[in-house]
Amino acid sequence: MDGAINEHDNVVESIVKANEPRFTVLSNVGKDEHYIAQLFPDVILIDKTTEKPVFIIEVKKNGNIAQCIQQWKAVPSIPATIYIVVPENDLSNAKAIAQVVGLNTRFGTYSLDEKGIPSVKFL
Numbered sequence: 001m002d003g004a005i006n007e008h009d010n011v012v013e014s015i016v017k018a019n020e021p022r023f024t025v026l027s028n029v030g031k032d033e034h035y036i037a038q039l040f041p042d043v044i045l046i047d048k049t050t051e052k053p054v055f056i057i058e059v060k061k062n063g064n065i066a067q068c069i070q071q072w073k074a075v076p077s078i079p080a081t082i083y084i085v086v087p088e089n090d091l092s093n094a095k096a097i098a099q100v101v102g103l104n105t106r107f108g109t110y111s112l113d114e115k116g117i118p119s120v121k122f123l
Contacts, residue, residue, distance in 0.1 A: 023055075026044040
């Protein structure tokens with residue numbers, strides 16, 4: 001399996017596991033089946049009580065960050081708070097791209113330990 005895909009999937013799975021106790025979690029790892037605003041984000045967190053989306057989470061790195069920000073900017077009304085989770089060293093670049101594009105988003109970062117286990121922080 002491709003290392004970048006494996007890294008992406010590991011980060012998404014870490015986010016899914018961390019949020020399952022609090023939210024209904026929809027993940028698009030493996031295949032795109034859960035959409036919001038006609039897009040397929042990596043994770044959608046749904047309030048268990050209201051059954052409404054609360055957070056949309058995209059995990060991106062390197063060249064995929066700008067494309068991700070552009071596609072969400074094209075959505076007229078995003079129905080939840082969007083988080084873009086990037087490697088720690090890509091954070092300043094991702095923030096700059098969002099500012100230039102004009103997307104109001106929040107960010108998270110991740111790092112991998114020596115075994116490739118992700119540690120995710122939402123900022």
